[in-house]
Each structure stands twice: as structure tokens, then as C-alpha cells.
Amino acid sequence: MPLxxxxxxxxxxTGKTTVAVHLAAWLAEQGRPVHYLDCDVEEPNGHLFxxxxxxxxxxxxxxxxxxxHDRCTRCGKCAAVCEFNAIAxxxxxxxxxxxxxxxxxxxxxxxxxxxxxxxxxxxxMATGRAGKIQFTQGRLNVGEPLAPPVIRAVQxxxxxxxxxxxxAPPGAACPAVATARGADVIILVTEPTPFGLHDLELAIAxxxxxxxxxxxxxxxxDADRRVQEYCAGxxxxxxxELPAERRVAELYARGELLFAALxxxxxxxxxxxxxxxxxx
Amino acid sequence: MKxxxxxxxxxxTGKTSLTASFxxxxxxxxxxxxxxxxxxxxxxxxPKIRRREKFRSGHAAVICAxxxxxxxxxxxxxxxxxxxxxEPDETGRRLHSVAPTACEGCGVCVWNCPAQAIDFxxxxxxxxxxxxxxxxxxxxxxxxxxxxxxxKLVSLVREQARQLAQQEDREVVLVDGPPGVGxxxxxxxxxxxxxxxxxxxxxxxxxxxxxxxxxxxHFRIPAAVCLNKWDxxxxxxxxxxxxxxxxxxxxxxxxxxxxxxxxxxxxxRAVVETExxxxxxxxxxxxxxxxxxxxxxx
Amino acid sequence: MKVVIxxxxxxxxxxxxLHFGRAKYFILADTETGRAKAHDNTPNLQARQxxxxxxxxxxxxxxxxxxxxxxxxxxxxxxLQAAGIKIALVEAVxxxxxxxxxxxxxxxxxxxxxxxxxxxx
Numbered sequence: 001m002p003l004x005x006x007x008x009x010x011x012x013x014t015g016k017t018t019v020a021v022h023l024a025a026w027l028a029e030q031g032r033p034v035h036y037l038d039c040d041v042e043e044p045n046g047h048l049f050x051x052x053x054x055x056x057x058x059x060x061x062x063x064x065x066x067x068x069h070d071r072c073t074r075c076g077k078c079a080a081v082c083e084f085n086a087i088a089x090x091x092x093x094x095x096x097x098x099x100x101x102x103x104x105x106x107x108x109x110x111x112x113x114x115x116x117x118x119x120x121x122x123x124x125m126a127t128g129r130a131g132k133i134q135f136t137q138g139r140l141n142v143g144e145p146l147a148p149p150v151i152r153a154v155q156x157x158x159x160x161x162x163x164x165x166x167x168a169p170p171g172a173a174c175p176a177v178a179t180a181r182g183a184d185v186i187i188l189v190t191e192p193t194p195f196g197l198h199d200l201e202l203a204i205a206x207x208x209x210x211x212x213x214x215x216x217x218x219x220x221x222d223a224d225r226r227v228q229e230y231c232a233g234x235x236x237x238x239x240x241e242l243p244a245e246r247r248v249a250e251l252y253a254r255g256e257l258l259f260a261a262l263x264x265x266x267x268x269x270x271x272x273x274x275x276x277x278x279x280x
Numbered sequence: 281m282k283x284x285x286x287x288x289x290x291x292x293t294g295k296t297s298l299t300a301s302f303x304x305x306x307x308x309x310x311x312x313x314x315x316x317x318x319x320x321x322x323x324x325x326x327p328k329i330r331r332r333e334k335f336r337s338g339h340a341a342v343i344c345a346x347x348x349x350x351x352x353x354x355x356x357x358x359x360x361x362x363x364x365x366x367e368p369d370e371t372g373r374r375l376h377s378v379a380p381t382a383c384e385g386c387g388v389c390v391w392n393c394p395a396q397a398i399d400f401x402x403x404x405x406x407x408x409x410x411x412x413x414x415x416x417x418x419x420x421x422x423x424x425x426x427x428x429x430x431x432k433l434v435s436l437v438r439e440q441a442r443q444l445a446q447q448e449d450r451e452v453v454l455v456d457g458p459p460g461v462g463x464x465x466x467x468x469x470x471x472x473x474x475x476x477x478x479x480x481x482x483x484x485x486x487x488x489x490x491x492x493x494x495x496x497x498h499f500r501i502p503a504a505v506c507l508n509k510w511d512x513x514x515x516x517x518x519x520x521x522x523x524x525x526x527x528x529x530x531x532x533x534x535x536x537x538x539x540x541x542x543x544x545x546x547x548x549r550a551v552v553e554t555e556x557x558x559x560x561x562x563x564x565x566x567x568x569x570x571x572x573x574x575x576x577x578x
Numbered sequence: 579m580k581v582v583i584x585x586x587x588x589x590x591x592x593x594x595x596l597h598f599g600r601a602k603y604f605i606l607a608d609t610e611t612g613r614a615k616a617h618d619n620t621p622n623l624q625a626r627q628x629x630x631x632x633x634x635x636x637x638x639x640x641x642x643x644x645x646x647x648x649x650x651x652x653x654x655x656x657x658l659q660a661a662g663i664k665i666a667l668v669e670a671v672x673x674x675x676x677x678x679x680x681x682x683x684x685x686x687x688x689x690x691x692x693x694x695x696x697x698x699x
Contacts, residue, residue: 010318012291012459017484042460043290043491045484079635083339083387085628088635090661096653099628103386104359142494145431145463170291170459171317174428177381193545195296195320202318206425210381224546246512249537253513255483338626385626432626439600471694 002033004164005276006183008207009190010199012170015219015242016040016189018252019272020167021049025257026269028132033162036130038137039179040169041123041150048255052135054128060138060153061119062102062146067093071114078106078115101146123150127157134159147175155182172199172206185213185279187239192224200227204234213279217272220244239275240268281445283438283453283472284574285314285501288479289488291459294508295478297541299456300324300550301563303415306578309452311413312441313420314434314468316406321456324550327411327418335406335421337432338385341378347397350374354389354398363389381426403427408437410444417444431463438468452576461495469499474574476504476532476566477524481516489520493527503529504573506566510534532569535562579609581666581681582642583674588616590674596648597694598665599630606640607678630654638663646677646686649694665689 007020020036027034038044065078069092079089086099087106097120107115123140138154140147147169158164168179180186186207190200200216207214216231221241231238242248242265251258258265286302288295299321303311313321341362343354350373355363362382366375378389378398390398405428408421419441423430441453455472458464469475475496479485489505496503505524510517521531538559544551552560571578584601585592595601600623607614617640622632630650634657637645645658646666658665666686668677680686 011320012288012318014292042462042465043484043488045290045487048483048487081387081391083385083626085625085631088631088657088660090635090638090657092660094657094660096628096631096656099631099653101384101386102359103384103388104357105386105388105391108357108388108392140462142461142491143466143498145466147462172425173317173423173430173464174426175462177426181381191292193542194323194548195545198320198323199318202425209426246537249509249512253480253482253516336624 001160002163003185003280004158004166004183006166006168006180006186008168008176008180008186008188008203009170010172010188010203011190011196014189014191014196016170017045017049017167018219019187019189019217020165021046022258022265022269023272024050024133024165025259026266026273027163035134035136035159035162035164036167037154037158037164038167039151039154040167041138041140041147041154042169044137044139046167047135047137049257050130050133050135052128052130054126056127058125059121060123060125060150061121062100062149063104063117064097064100064102064120065095065106065115066118067095068114068116071112073112075111077109077111081105081109102149122146125150125153125157134162148178151175151178172202177206180207180210180212183212185215185276187215187217187276189217189219190227191220192218192222192227197227197230201230204236215239215275215279217242237275237279239279240272242268281442281451281453282474282574282576283442283455284474284476285455285457285468285472286476286478287457287465287468287492288459289461289477289492290479290485293478293480293485294541296320296456297545297551298478298563299454301552302454302567304550304552305564305567306452306454307415308450309416309454310441310445310450311416311418312437312453312455313418314437314455314464315458316421316423316430316433316437317458317464319420319422321418322420324545324548325413325415325418326548327409327413327420329409329411331410333408334404335408335433335436336402337405338403338428339387339400340380340383340385340403341387341389342399342401343377344397344399345375347395348376349395349397350376351394352376353392353394357388357392360384406433408433408440410440419444431467434458434464434467461491465495469496469501472501474504475501476506476570477529478506478508479520480509481507481513481520486516486520489524493524493529497528502573504532504570505529506533506535508535509537511537530573532573533562533566535559535566579644580642581607581609581644581646581678582637582640583607583677584645584647585674590614590678592674593671594646594648594668594674594677596668596671598645598647598650599633599654601633601647604637604640605674606642609682628653631657634658634661644681646681650689650692651694652692655692
């Protein structure tokens with residue numbers, strides 16, 4: 001299968017989506033099949049820049065228990081095995097679907113098969129096209145806590161014949177790891193500030209145990225070289241340095257791709273692609 | 281006592297830098313860094329740690345290699361793809377193991393294993409700290425990279441900050457919240473008396489503002505909105521303030537795009553601690569306006 | 579009647595804990611015999627999520643008919659309802675003895691809906 005690339009960052013707002021959408025746009029310009037999968041399901045933003053036309057929209061749900069109280073013998077095993085406190089035994093089993101992680105443990109343990117599973121919707125997923133780019137995004141419903149099931153649903157839509165770009169959630173917790181696990185290589189986007197460097201260190205500590213090739217893109221690069229020095233010491237290659245320009249921030253604000261107004265950016269992404277291939 | 285939370289929806293909009301400035305402007309608050317996945321406030325406030333505690337949460341499955349018979353029942357029942365299967369060894373047994381980064385901690389494999397070969401130890405997921413800073417006490421935490429349940433650690437940090445505020449008779453807890461709208465943000469918001477959303481006039485900022493205000497409304501928390509880097513796109517900034525009002529939130533000011541924002545961070549200082557500037561005045565105005573709606577005396 | 583008071587310490591002399599789900603102690607008081615017994619709720623405080631639900635299960639198992647507390651979140655409320663346990667509401671912190679006296683004197687309103695968003699985890 002063609003390469004699957006996760007584009008992640010420790011700190012939010014460092015330019016992860018900027019890198020992902022321009023890489024997708026550049027690859028599409030080269031005639032390469034590419035599938036953009038927005039796994040930042042809490043705040044999916046890739047669509048604002050690539051503006052896909054949606055063809056399929058679907059719900060994402062997790063299976064939660066429903067108890068048949070006529071059949072139930074009140075043995076309490078379902079409540080006892082639930083690690084998430086989603087079932088309480090109060091005269092009879094009482095289910096709290098909002099706490100359920102959908103593991104299926106209660107269904108398996110029930111000695112009289114009194115529990116069946118019903119879907120509970122926690123998010124949505126949309127698939128479409130932005131020009132030649134295939135596009136899928138997940139969206140966690142507001143007020144829902146669990147992002148990983150939506151992320152897994154998005155990844156399951158990956159087109160087998162295209163280069164896959166996974167726009168990962170920021171941070172170094174479970175949603176970011178759930179995304180990166182599905183990738184062949186991981187790109188970390190950072191900025192040359194103390195916050196950027198600190199969060200990059202956390203991200204590297206998070207992703208290294210996955211034993212996948214890692215590379216760093218420094219966005220808004222300037223005279224501060226601490227990120228580059230840190231990466232040299234940690235043995236992690238710098239794949240690209242994207243310059244700090246107010247014009248870039250203004251185009252970004254409008255949701256416009258940079259290539260038309262700033263042609264040198266096209267070359268930067270051509271070089272980035274060469275670096276990513278070398279990383280593998 | 282009032283808990284005031286600063287969040288952003290979209291990351292990187294300047295939330296932590298603003299929190300540091302508010303801390304400098306209102307040193308009688310207890311500070312809580314609830315962005316436990318990527319805590320940065322300590323880089324500005326340089327806390328002296330007075331107390332540190334381990335944070336444990338949930339369990340994770342570990343297969344004991346000697347006891348595993350290779351029957352495959354664990355892989356059958358695991359819904360999270362967390363079981364890895366090795367090639368058969370010299371006896372033909374296929375050793376199973378758990379990928380810690382994928383384990384949900386549900387325990388289904390543990391009690392379905394016919395050989396009782398799976399341990400289920402409690403997970404050490406991080407540490408939390410009670411510290412002193414030049415702008416008052418700070419409760420903060422460090423999540424073990426890749427750990428889950430940062431939501432519970434957020435709740436714990438808030439709880440400690442509230443207790444400290446009660447003990448020391450402090451009126452305000454200032455909370456630096458996490459990005460996004462998921463589990464850690466919900467844990468940072470529920471039951472708070474006010475939330476300030478720091479956003480920017482970009483298409484992504486606008487999109488995420490809409491979601492985060494829905495969340496604040498869902499939990500019925502009075503919301504204020506501040507536009508950072510507003511002059512990048514003045515029309516968009518005005519549009520977002522209008523949308524914020526329509527969503528029941530109050531705009532409390534605009535902050536200009538200025539390299540001094542990053543320069544202060546590089547010096548380990550809050551913007552309002554650096555020499556007087558229009559940028560500092562913008563931030564002071566936001567704090568004063570937010571105080572007016574939350575009933576805090578600035 | 580068996581009454582559970584949410585408390586910050588193991589005796590009724592201690593101030594009550596206004597939060598039901600994450601109360602440190604449940605003190606089971608028998609209004610007929612006047613006896614009181616403390617139950618340590620620390621294990622539920624450490625639950626990764628659903629502390630309120632677990633606390634409701636605990637007070638149900640203690641045999642309580644009424645809970646005297648300050649705030650109950652939506653999930654704990656639903657669980658207490660299912661167990662048939664009434665909630666008597668105290669609005670400000672006071673010693674457990676005082677809360678119990680006010681309950682016996684019918685001074686405490688009965689809570690008929692959740693009055694806190696709870697802490698989600």
C-alpha cells in the first residue's frame with residue numbers, strides 16, 4: 001500500500017493542518033493519488049482549506065448495552081466487570097451509556113444473555129473530494145468525550161491505492177496516539193518558541209515507542225535555533241523549515257492555499273516530499 | 281470562590297501567554313494548569329515545587345509470557361486491536377502480547393483468559409505538583425506521554441486548586457484549559473463560573489469557536505471571547521464577535537498581532553511584565569472587561 | 579429510618595461534604611437508635627470515571643433510605659432514583675450533627691432534580 005503519513009504536533013496551532021493541506025495539494029498537482037484523512041475530530045479544520053464536496057455522510061457510533069430486565073436474574077456480574085462504571089446494580093442493572101467505552105465485556109459475562117448491544121452515536125464522518133484529493137473527516141459530537149472511536153472509523157476509510165495523509169489531533173494523549181499508530185511515518189510540526197520546543201519533546205517521547213520513522217518540520221522558522229539543536233541532539237531529522245511571514249498568516253486567516261500567492265512554497269513542499277521519502 | 285477557565289478550542293491562539301499575563305495582573309489567584317497533555321504555563325512562571333504526588337488511573341492488561349498458551353481468546357474478545365500475535369515458537373505456540381498504546385483498560389481479556397495469564401496492574405499515568413510562583417500558588421501536572429484519562433488528571437488539578445483557594449481564602453482560581461472540545465476540556469469546564477475563549481480571526485479559529493461556544497452553552501457556563509491577532513483579518517474578527525454575541529457570549533476585547541508576544545515567551549516572562557506597550561494595554565483591557573462580567577474586582 | 583450524611587471526616591462532628599459523588603465519608607445514621615457508623619468512600623473517589631454512580635450504589639448497599647447532601651449530579655441522581663433513595667438538601671456547610679437535626683425536624687427540602695453538572699469524570 002502507498003505511504004501513510006501522520007502529521008502531528010505536541011503544541012496546537014503550530015501549523016499541522018497547514019503542512020497537511022499543502023502536502024496534499026502539492027501531491028495532487030503532481031498527479032499522485034492522495035487521500036486526506038482529518039483525524040483531528042475535536043476540531044477538524046482541513047476542509048476549510050481544501051473545501052471538499054461531500055458525497056457520503058455517516059454516523060459513528062459505539063455499541064452500548066441494553067438490558068432485558070425480564071430475562072435478567074439480577075446477578076450483578078455486568079456491573080462488577082465494567083471498568084468504566086457504566087452499569088450500576090440498583091435493584092436491577094442501570095446503564096449509563098455516556099460512560100460506556102463499548103468493550104462488550106458485560107454482554108460476554110452475562111450468564112443468561114440478557115444484554116444486547118445497541119449503537120450510540122458519538123460523532124459523524126464525511127467523505128468526498130477536493131479536486132483530485134480524496135477527503136474523509138471525522139467529527140466528534142460536542143459534549144462527547146471519546147475521540148478514539150471516531151478516529152478509528154476515519155482510518156478505516158483509507159483508500160488502498162492512495163498516499164494517505166492523517167491530520168492528527170494536537171497533544172500527546174490517546175487521540176494523537178490512536179492516529180499515529182496507523183501511520184508508516186510521523187511528521188511533527190513545531191515552532192521555534194519555548195512552548196513549541198517543550199511540547200515537541202513531549203510529542204517525541206510519546207511517538208518514539210511506536211517505533212516508526214519520525215521527522216520534524218519547523219514552521220515560522222526564524223533566528224531561534226533551539227528546536228534544530230534539540231533535534232540534532234535527539235537524532236531526529238529536520239525535514240523542512242517554513243519561514244515566518246505575516247503574509248502567510250494573513251492568507252491562512254482567509255483559508256487560502258499559499259501556492260498561488262507565494263510560489264516558492266511549492267518548492268518547499270517538493271523538497272519536504274523528498275525528505276519524507278528518504279525518512280522511510 | 282470563582283473558577284475562571286481560559287480555553288481556545290483551536291490550539292496555539294495564545295491562551296497560555298494570556299493566562300500568564302492575567303496571573304501577573306491578579307496575583308491573589310490560585311493558578312491551575314489544566315492543559316495536562318502539553319502543560320506550558322510553568323515555562324513562564326518557573327514554579328518551585330513544594331509537593332509532588334503520583335497520579336494513577338485505570339488499569340492496563342499485561343500478558344505473562346510463561347503462562348500464555350497461545351489460544352487466542354484474548355485477541356477474539358479485544359475490541360481495540362490491542363493484542364499482537366507472534367510467529368509460532370519451537371513448540372508451535374503463538375505468544376500473545378498487549379500493545380500498551382492501544383489497550384483501553386477494559387479488562388475483557390483479563391477475565392476471559394482460560395489460563396489466567398493476564399495481569400491487570402493499575403497504571404501510573406503521571407504526577408501532579410503544588411508549587412509556588414512569583415504570581416502565587418500553581419497546581420500543575422505532567423501526564424506520562426501517551427497516557428489516557430487526562431480528563432481525570434484535569435479534575436484532580438482543579439480539585440487541588442479549589443482546596444488551596446479555600447484554605448488560603450483566595451477568591452479566584454484561574455485555570456489554563458486544554459485545547460479541543462473532548463474529554464479534558466469537558467473536565468476543565470464543568471461547574472466553572474466563567475470561561476474565556478481565546479481565538480483568532482482565521483477560518484479555523486471561527487470554525488472551532490463555534491464548537492467551543494456550543495460546549496460552554498451545553499454546560500451553561502457564561503462565556504467571554506477575545507480575538508487575538510485581530511488585525512490579521514479585521515472583517516473576520518468583527519464577524520466572529522457578532523457570531524459570539526449571537527451564541528450568547530460576550531466579546532471582551534481584541535489583541536493586536538505583535539512579535540512582542542513571542543519575544544516575552546522567549547524571555548520567560550508574561551507580556552505585561554515586559555516594558556509598557558500597546559500589546560500589554562490590549563491584554564490589560566481584556567482582563568478588566570472579563571472581570572466586569574465575572575464579578576471579580578480587577 | 580436510615581439516613582446517609584455526606585461528610586468530610588469519619589464522625590458527625592465533622593462538617594458535611596456538600597458534593598455527593600466525591601464525598602470522603604458516608605455516615606449512616608439510624609434515626610430510631612441514634613447510632614452512626616462511618617463508611618470510607620475513598621475507593622469511589624479514585625474511580626477513573628462515574629464516581630457518582632458508584633457512590634449511589636454504595637449508599638444503596640448501606641441500606642440508606644435518605645441521603646443528606648448539598649449537590650447531586652445527573653448520573654448520581656438517576657442512580658439514587660432507581661434505588662428509591664430520597665435526597666434531602668443542605669445548602670451550606672455545617673456539622674453533620676446539625677444537618678441530621680435539621681433533617682429530623684423536617685427543615686430540609688427534598689431534591690427533585692439534579693442540582694449540579696457534576697464533574698464529568
